[in-house]
Structure formats: structure tokens, C-alpha cells
Amino acid sequence: xxxxxxxxxxxxxxxxxxxxxxxxxxxxxxxxxxxxxxxxxxxxxxxxxxxxxxxxxxxxxxxxxxxxxxxxxxxxxxxxxxxxxxxxxxxxxxxxxxxxxxxxxxxxxxxxxxxxxxxxxxxxxxxxxxxxxxxxxxxxxxxxxxxxxxxxxxxxxxxxxxxxxxxxxxxxxxxxxxxxxxxxxxxxxxxxxxxxxxxxxxxxxxxxxxxxxxxxxxxxxxxxxxxxxxxxxxxxxxxxxxxxxxxxxxxxxxxxxxxxxxxxxxxxxxxxxxxxxxxxxxxxxxxx
Amino acid sequence: xxxxxxxxxxxxxxxxxxxxxxxxxxxxxxxxxxxxxxxxxxxxxxxxxxxxxxxxxxxxxxxxxxxxxxxxxxxxxxxxxxxxxxxxxxxxxxxxxxxxxxxxxxxxxxxxxxxxxxxxxxxxxxxxxxxxxxxxxxxxxxxxxxxxxxxxxxxxxxxxxxxxxxxxxxx
Numbered sequence: 001x002x003x004x005x006x007x008x009x010x011x012x013x014x015x016x017x018x019x020x021x022x023x024x025x026x027x028x029x030x031x032x033x034x035x036x037x038x039x040x041x042x043x044x045x046x047x048x049x050x051x052x053x054x055x056x057x058x059x060x061x062x063x064x065x066x067x068x069x070x071x072x073x074x075x076x077x078x079x080x081x082x083x084x085x086x087x088x089x090x091x092x093x094x095x096x097x098x099x100x101x102x103x104x105x106x107x108x109x110x111x112x113x114x115x116x117x118x119x120x121x122x123x124x125x126x127x128x129x130x131x132x133x134x135x136x137x138x139x140x141x142x143x144x145x146x147x148x149x150x151x152x153x154x155x156x157x158x159x160x161x162x163x164x165x166x167x168x169x170x171x172x173x174x175x176x177x178x179x180x181x182x183x184x185x186x187x188x189x190x191x192x193x194x195x196x197x198x199x200x201x202x203x204x205x206x207x208x209x210x211x212x213x214x215x216x217x218x219x220x221x222x223x224x225x226x227x228x229x230x231x232x233x234x235x236x237x238x239x240x241x242x243x244x245x246x247x248x249x250x251x252x253x254x255x256x257x258x259x260x261x262x263x264x265x266x267x268x269x270x271x272x273x274x275x276x277x278x279x280x281x282x283x284x285x286x287x288x
Numbered sequence: 289x290x291x292x293x294x295x296x297x298x299x300x301x302x303x304x305x306x307x308x309x310x311x312x313x314x315x316x317x318x319x320x321x322x323x324x325x326x327x328x329x330x331x332x333x334x335x336x337x338x339x340x341x342x343x344x345x346x347x348x349x350x351x352x353x354x355x356x357x358x359x360x361x362x363x364x365x366x367x368x369x370x371x372x373x374x375x376x377x378x379x380x381x382x383x384x385x386x387x388x389x390x391x392x393x394x395x396x397x398x399x400x401x402x403x404x405x406x407x408x409x410x411x412x413x414x415x416x417x418x419x420x421x422x423x424x425x426x427x428x429x430x431x432x433x434x435x436x437x438x439x440x441x442x443x444x445x446x447x448x449x450x451x452x453x454x455x456x457x458x459x
Contacts, residue, residue: 024409041357041358045354045357049306052308128359129359132322133407133415179416
């Protein structure tokens with residue numbers, strides 16, 4: 001098409017293609033570190049996003065309130081029923097904690113932190129990528145609040161993703177539904193000793209792929225999958241989802257299951273960033 | 289002054305795309321259908337139609353890069369695709385008589401072109417696993433409609449604004 005591309009324009013196009021490929025390979029290779037121009041842009045835009053979000057949240061909150069009023073009676077009944085149980089459960093919890101700590105002291109383990117212990121950093125979602133290929137959410141806590149890449153992020157339902165990049169005041173969360181989320185999650189089926197790996201997401205039916213489950217294990221539909229705590233950054237016991245179907249993998253060597261995430265990934269407003277207390281060799285600390 | 293106003297309008301569109309619009313249930317009401325609001329790009333195309341394709345392309349590079357940094361994990365894809373799409377569509381627009389209908393059609397097609405470019409690049413580097421058939425069937429038609437409707441909604445005020453800006457530049 002001579003009218004579209006003259007010689008000079010063709011050269012410009014080819015040069016920009018080369019620049020594009022260089023940039024892509026740079027950002028695919030670079031991993032978790034973000035350079036200062038990236039951080040600067042991320043923080044500046046993050047501030048504006050925060051400002052835009054305030055009225056948006058008010059509006060969303062208003063509609064939420066209106067629909068909540070309809071459910072108020074039913075919810076109240078249920079809460080009353082739960083409240084009757086609450087005192088008993090709390091007492092039980094206190095007893096068990098006490099016993100657990102005593103036993104730990106007995107075994108001289110009181111100084112080694114547990115795999116399920118973590119510090120919570122609450123954060124508010126201020127932005128989200130709008131093309132549905134990138135599943136990235138921006139939150140309003142960053143490096144200065146103690147957030148580091150690799151920390152896991154949970155929402156009211158359960159695990160939703162990992163911190164992928166941090167600026168000074170904002171950070172990016174790569175959701176478990178993101179295709180680039182190469183962080184595999186070591187998972188376990190609750191109350192069993194069946195371990196496996198969460199490796200990928202099927203966007204068509206919204207299910208996580210739970211793979212490398214031993215062939216001899218007895219995986220059933222409806223079982224709850226949580227993090228195992230054996231991987232680098234995830235504390236143990238974070239809820240991931242429930243098993244919806246079980247099959248064998250393509251080589252017939254292990255079982256594979258599909259897991260429905262327990263957190264609603266489409267409606268994220270406030271999340272909790274989880275900092276695991278137990279150090280791992282990989283995260284730069286020393287084992288006790 | 290007008291330039292600053294234009295920049296602010298485009299930046300606001302860029303922000304709303306990632307904040308307010310993602311709270312609306314575009315993608316979730318009807319599961320397989322993906323509707324992508326690309327309102328910033330619709331505005332960029334109109335800038336290139338009515339205020340010169342050079343200006344449109346300059347803004348496309350800037351906002352493409354910003355999109356890459358804020359909303360994606362790979363730098364450069366949107367900057368390249370947006371600039372190329374603005375160039376191609378504004379060259380095609382020179383052959384047409386621009387009125388409401390053609391602008392609607394061109395912006396809708398332009399958004400689809402941008403989606404296709406980004407899709408091909410993402411597919412090659414493994415950032416998306418969407419099947420080509422799903423992309424054509426579920427993503428493009430709905431996205432085309434939404435963005436064409438948005439183009440219709442902003443056509444008259446935005447057109448007048450850009451015309452007055454172009455006249456100011458000529459003086």
C-alpha cells in the first residue's frame with residue numbers, strides 16, 4: 001500500500017518494532033524489580049486514581065446499602081443465631097490457644113514462628129486493568145508501608161493473588177486469574193495430607209487448575225483447598241477454593257482437579273496484604 | 289490553554305477506565321462475553337481526525353506507555369499498538385467524508401484493530417490463552433458496539449471542542 005507506507009515511514013515502523021521487542025523482552029526478564037521511572041509513574045498516577053476512587057466508592061457503597069436493606073431482616077436472624085454460639089466458640093478458641101502455646105513451650109519451640117502466622121496490612125483497591133487479559137489490581141499501600149514483592153493478598157473469601165510490583169505508595173497485585181502469574185502455589189486439601197500445585201487459570205469457566213496431585217489420593221468434589229505453607233511466601237491455611245471436578249492429567253501420572261476460587265475476583269474493593277512471619281531461605285532470612 | 293484542557297480530558301478518561309468503569313459489571317453480567325471499554329482510545333481517534341493525526345499519534349504514544357506501566361505487566365505493547373492503530377485509522381479517514389455515522393464506524397473499527405494488535409502480541413508472548421475463535425466471537429462484537437455508542441455520545445461536544453482548538457492553532 002504505497003499510500004499508507006512510504007519508505008521513510010516503513011523505516012520508522014521497523015525501528016519501533018525493534019524497540020517494542022526490546023522492551024517486551026526487558027520487562028519479561030526483569031522480574032520483580034521496578035526501576036525508578038516506573039515507580040514514579042506508578043505513584044503519581046496512583047495518587048490521581050485514589051482521588052477519582054473516592055466518589056466512585058461512595059456511589060458504589062450507596063447502591064450496596066440499598067440492596068443490603070432488603071436483606072437486613074434475614075441477616076439479622078442469622079447473626080442472632082450465630083451470636084448464641086459466639087461465646088462458646090471464643091472460649092474454646094482461648095483454651096486451645098493456651099494448650100497449643102503450652103505444648104510448644106514444652107517442646108522448646110516457642111521462638112520459631114508458625115507457618116500460619118502472618119501480619120495483616122489492610123489496603124484499598126484503587127485501580128484495575130480494564131482489558132480482561134491482564135488481571136492486575138493496584139492497591140494503595142507500597143514500599144513505605146512495608147509491602148514487598150511476593151507477599152500474598154487475600155480478600156474476604158480467600159486468596160486472590162500476589163504482589164508483583166511495588167512503588168513507594170502503591171503496589172500492583174497480580175491476581176491468581178492472571179495468565180502471567182508464574183508463581184505456582186503449593187496447595188493442600190484441607191484435613192488431608194494431599195499436596196498439589198495450583199498452576200494456571202481457565203478463564204472460560206473461571207476455575208483454577210490444581211495439578212500434580214498423587215494418583216493414589218482420594219480427591220472428591222466439594223473438598224476445600226488451602227495454601228500449604230511449603231512454598232516461599234504463602235503462609236499456610238489461606239483458603240483458595242473448593243474442588244469442582246477431578247480428572248487425571250494428560251500423561252496419566254498424576255491427578256488434576258479444577259478449583260473454584262472462593263474469593264470473588266470480579267468485585268474487589270478492600271483487600272488484606274499478608275506478610276508471613278516465618279522466614280524462608282529464599283526470602284533472605286535464616287531458619288531458626 | 290486548550291492543549292492543557294485536552295490533556296486533562298484524556299487523562300480523566302484514562303483514569304476512569306481503570307477505576308470507575310471496572311466497578312461496572314461489564315465483563316461479568318453475561319459470562320462468555322467480554323466487553324472492553326476503550327474510551328480513551330475512542331477520544332484519541334477523534335483527536336487524530338479533527339485536530340491532526342500528528343497530535344493524535346503523539347498522545348497515543350504517551351497514553352499507550354502510561355497504560356502499559358499502570359495496567360499491564362509488559363511495557364511497550366499498548367504504546368506500539370495504539371500509535372499504529374491511530375496512524376492507520378486516521379490515514380483511512382482521509383478517504384472518507386467525516387460525519388457522525390462514519391466517525392462511529394471508524395472508531396469502532398479502530399478499537400477492534402487495537403484489540404486485534406494487542407491480542408496477537410499477547411498471544412505470541414503467552415500473556416493470554418484466549419482462543420482466536422473466542423476472541424472473534426465473544427470479545428470483538430460487544431466491544432465494537434459499546435465503543436461505537438460511546439463515540440456517538442461524545443461526538444458533538446468533543447468535535448466542537450477539537451474544531452475550536454484546531455482553528456486557534458491556525459491563527
